[in-house]
Amino acid sequence: MQPREIRRVGVVGAGQMGAGIAQVCAQHGYDVVMSDVGRALAETGKAGIAARLGRLVAKGKLSAEAASAVLARISVGDLKSHHDRDLVVEAATEKPELKLGLLSQLGGVVSRDAIVASNTSSISITKLAAVVPDPARVVGLHFMNPVPLMQLVEVVVGLASDPEVVRRVTEFAQSLEKTTIQSRDRPGFIVNRILIPFLNEACFALDEGVADAQAIDTGARLGLNHPLGPLALADLIGLDTVLAIAEVMHREFGDDKYRPAPLLRNLVAAGWLGRKTQKGFYVYDREGRAVPNRLD
Numbered sequence: 001m002q003p004r005e006i007r008r009v010g011v012v013g014a015g016q017m018g019a020g021i022a023q024v025c026a027q028h029g030y031d032v033v034m035s036d037v038g039r040a041l042a043e044t045g046k047a048g049i050a051a052r053l054g055r056l057v058a059k060g061k062l063s064a065e066a067a068s069a070v071l072a073r074i075s076v077g078d079l080k081s082h083h084d085r086d087l088v089v090e091a092a093t094e095k096p097e098l099k100l101g102l103l104s105q106l107g108g109v110v111s112r113d114a115i116v117a118s119n120t121s122s123i124s125i126t127k128l129a130a131v132v133p134d135p136a137r138v139v140g141l142h143f144m145n146p147v148p149l150m151q152l153v154e155v156v157v158g159l160a161s162d163p164e165v166v167r168r169v170t171e172f173a174q175s176l177e178k179t180t181i182q183s184r185d186r187p188g189f190i191v192n193r194i195l196i197p198f199l200n201e202a203c204f205a206l207d208e209g210v211a212d213a214q215a216i217d218t219g220a221r222l223g224l225n226h227p228l229g230p231l232a233l234a235d236l237i238g239l240d241t242v243l244a245i246a247e248v249m250h251r252e253f254g255d256d257k258y259r260p261a262p263l264l265r266n267l268v269a270a271g272w273l274g275r276k277t278q279k280g281f282y283v284y285d286r287e288g289r290a291v292p293n294r295l296d
């Protein structure tokens with residue numbers, strides 16, 4: 001059976017990525033349903049989108065009418081609300097067991113000709129696909145953070161992914177004015193395969209006292225021409241997510257070069273997850289200004 005034309009999109013998980021994906025889809029005319037573990041969290045995700053659109057209106061980059069039209073295209077629901085979606089993008093927390101459970105539940109909700117995509121940063125698409133009734137309809141659709149600003153989407157092809165499904169989601173990502181690259185299903189795909197060892201090495205360098213956080217980040221910004229240093233970027237991604245990706249890469253490759261830095265583990269254990277908790281390698285004030293966190 002051919003996959004359906006994509007008009008109605010579901011997003012599961014209304015955190016920073018899910019809300020960003022929902023926003024960009026609605027801005028490009030798609031009808032969106034967004035869910036989370038409870039309605040309250042999904043509403044919080046929608047309120048975040050409203051606040052971001054409000055800032056665009058205040059800066060004169062979007063009309064108030066266009067902002068209301070975008071918001072009107074996003075409704076909040078529960079997992080069952082995805083039953084009539086043409087494409088459902090899973091963007092829940094980066095935990096393998098959680099995603100496997102979620103995909104298995106989702107498999108029982110979506111229609112037979114719908115596509116299921118995961119925004120996972122590292123987990124095997126082939127493994128996630130194996131728990132839904134038709135693995136051919138499952139692909140990776142890896143958006144970058146922040147979704148409204150970042151140009152790239154990685155399309156990850158699982159062992160069982162149907163080429164027609166891959167073609168449809170690639171066209172879908174391009175309809176959101178994103179540039180796509182295609183990756184085989186290996187831990188970390190393309191972007192995180194390169195990025196996570198870099199971020200992790202910056203944690204080791206900080207922990208060993210090679211330099212302080214600002215010097216490490218300035219080194220990458222001015223020495224490598226990166227817009228953000230690795231520690232500031234790790235804080236933006238979320239240290240729990242960085243650790244979860246590093247753990248998947250370490251386990252799946254079975255290679256100690258991917259072992260997560262103990263300092264990264266400690267920050268996550270402390271609940272200091274970066275910008276989303278206002279504290280990580282840096283401490284953030286209400287305006288998002290940062291000063292280095294004392295970690296010794």
Ligand SMILES: NC(=O)c1ccc[n+]([C@@H]2O[C@H](COP(=O)([O-])OP(=O)(O)OC[C@H]3O[C@@H](n4cnc5c(N)ncnc54)[C@H](O)[C@@H]3O)[C@@H](O)[C@H]2O)c1
Binds near residue numbers: 238241
């Ligand atoms: N943060 C990044 O820079 C980034 C970039 C690309 C991809 N990703 C991937 O996107 C996904 C989400 O990351 P995030 O940064 O948005 O995390 P986040 O912590 O901001 O949000 C995760 C959301 O998932 C929800 N959730 C947890 N269990 C759920 C369930 N069973 N059903 C529905 N929702 C559930 C949480 O309540 C939360 O709102 C992860 O797979 C992550 O690897 C993250």
